Amino acid sequence: MEQTLSIIKPDAVERNLGDEIKDIFIKNHLKIKDSKKIHISKEEASEFYKVHQSKPFYDALCSYLSSGPIIVMILEGENAIKENRRLMGATNPKEAEEGTIRKLYGISIDKNSVHGSDSLENAKKEINFFFKN
Secondary structure (H helix, E strand, O other): OEEEEEEEEEEHHHHHOHHHHHHHHOOOEEEEEEEEEEEOOHHHHHHOOOHHOOOOOOHHHHHHHHOEEEEEEEEEEHHHHHHHHHHOOOOOOOOOOOHHHHHHHHOOOOOOEEEEEOOOHHHHHHHHHHOOO
């Protein structure tokens, strides 16, 4: 079984959408292996998003992820990374397909409610970042 990291971002946590988003994963055959609600510092967010540090949106992204509580989860299932990304939809909610999490709950390209690992390599790194053994 493949595992991936999913984050319910501050905008969605603030609007109490955690259970609704989790239900979407469960109904689509992704098991929530572990889950916790945390509040990370800007320094931790900077480390997590280090891969984007050369991009112009990096600082705003780090400030946003650390702006309030988040829910981090390990999702498990067949092709979990690909399936999670399909369920999330396009980064920009305006471009996301109907029925995807970002189309349903995303506010903007910045406040798009969820994050998901984009590769097996990043999934392992991201899971380890939040769920150190």
